[in-house]
Amino acid sequence: MTLEQQRHILVVFPHPDDEAFSSAGLIRLYRNMGVPVTYACLTLGEMGRNLGNPPFATRESLPEIRRKELEEACKAMGIEDLRMMGFRDKTIEFEDNEKMVQLVRNLIDECNPSLIITFLPGYAVHPDHDATGRAVVEAVRRMDRNARPTVYGVGFANNTIAEKGEPDVVIDIMSVKEDKLKALQAHASQTAWMIEENQKRIDEGQPMSDSWFHYEKFYTINVDE
Amino acid sequence: MKEVDVNELQQLINSFANKDVYIHLETTNGSYATHYNEQFFNASAFLRNAKIQYEHGKVVGESPHRVGLKMEHGWVYAQGITHYELDEHGRLLMAGLNYEGKLAIALQISETPFSY
Numbered sequence: 001m002t003l004e005q006q007r008h009i010l011v012v013f014p015h016p017d018d019e020a021f022s023s024a025g026l027i028r029l030y031r032n033m034g035v036p037v038t039y040a041c042l043t044l045g046e047m048g049r050n051l052g053n054p055p056f057a058t059r060e061s062l063p064e065i066r067r068k069e070l071e072e073a074c075k076a077m078g079i080e081d082l083r084m085m086g087f088r089d090k091t092i093e094f095e096d097n098e099k100m101v102q103l104v105r106n107l108i109d110e111c112n113p114s115l116i117i118t119f120l121p122g123y124a125v126h127p128d129h130d131a132t133g134r135a136v137v138e139a140v141r142r143m144d145r146n147a148r149p150t151v152y153g154v155g156f157a158n159n160t161i162a163e164k165g166e167p168d169v170v171i172d173i174m175s176v177k178e179d180k181l182k183a184l185q186a187h188a189s190q191t192a193w194m195i196e197e198n199q200k201r202i203d204e205g206q207p208m209s210d211s212w213f214h215y216e217k218f219y220t221i222n223v224d225e
Numbered sequence: 226m227k228e229v230d231v232n233e234l235q236q237l238i239n240s241f242a243n244k245d246v247y248i249h250l251e252t253t254n255g256s257y258a259t260h261y262n263e264q265f266f267n268a269s270a271f272l273r274n275a276k277i278q279y280e281h282g283k284v285v286g287e288s289p290h291r292v293g294l295k296m297e298h299g300w301v302y303a304q305g306i307t308h309y310e311l312d313e314h315g316r317l318l319m320a321g322l323n324y325e326g327k328l329a330i331a332l333q334i335s336e337t338p339f340s341y
Contacts, residue, residue, distance in 0.1 A: 049255050053326035055226045055308055058318045059249070059333065060340075088341055090256065090271070126256040158260065193325075 016070035025173025031078030073186035100135035120153030152218035167217035
């Protein structure tokens with residue numbers, strides 16, 4: 001599918017690396033077309049569990065490591081407008097709902113995006129993911145219909161395809177898969193083991209499935225549903 | 226962080242006794258546990274910057290160790306501690322890292338509040 005031209009893309013995810021897994025290819029393709037991308041990353045993934053054994057980080061040093069990884073990943077994707085919003089990992093669903101909607105609303109007012117990328121509420125597995133998607137959907141729902149941006153949702157819960165069908169947006173990212181790999185590698189504290197595992201699979205002739213490096217898939221969210 | 230040296234860790238625990246201290250106590254299986262195994266009952270607890278005083282504390286057992294802190298009216302304890310360090314801010318960070326290097330439990334003690 002050819003990419004629709006966009007005025008500005010707003011990406012809203014709660015954790016550094018959410019963007020790399022789900023959307024790095026799409027983001028890179030649009031940046032190559034010159035479309036501005038703003039990424040609001042709500043937390044620094046402070047609660048990441050992978051500290052290594054022997055450990056490479058502590059609970060207290062992890063956020064700074066992940067901040068640097070996020071900045072590096074943004075370089076690989078070509079994102080020049082990164083906003084780190086200062087929330088704490090695993091607390092988004094407990095924040096005041098109205099405050100989160102307002103935060104998204106303010107970003108929309110400022111960036112005037114034609115497309116927002118976030119998680120598909122109810123099908124995004126992690127409570128922070130669902131809460132982030134809900135705030136985006138509600139902020140867009142409150143806008144005049146003709147002013148609303150398109151919203152792409154990332155859903156990967158085990159029941160997603162059974163309940164929602166196949167994603168309606170399928171982007172071929174083969175031409176930028178090296179950039180996606182770089183973005184994933186930048187999040188080394190989260191992905192090093194996975195990339196190592198994949199290298200092993202390539203050595204054994206069974207590379208990682210196409211799911212990450214060939215296509216990125218999204219559900220266009222109907223905010224009135 | 227390094228693997229627990231019981232004598233050294235015991236001395237560090239002693240050094241925070243009978244002072245106002247901030248505690249970080251966390252257990253976790255990760256938010257994806259049920260995604261990967263639908264039979265898994267995912268429960269965890271998180272508490273950050275509770276201010277307490279303990280009259281004495283102990284590290285016990287072979288690795289993974291238990292650490293208990295006795296307060297005037299109750300207890301704090303953590304099971305599964307494998308690693309620790311006194312960080313550059315003078316905070317005692319204790320952690321239980323599982324065999325894959327993932328944090329399973331953290332107990333941290335500081336005289337100043339931990340960040341947000």
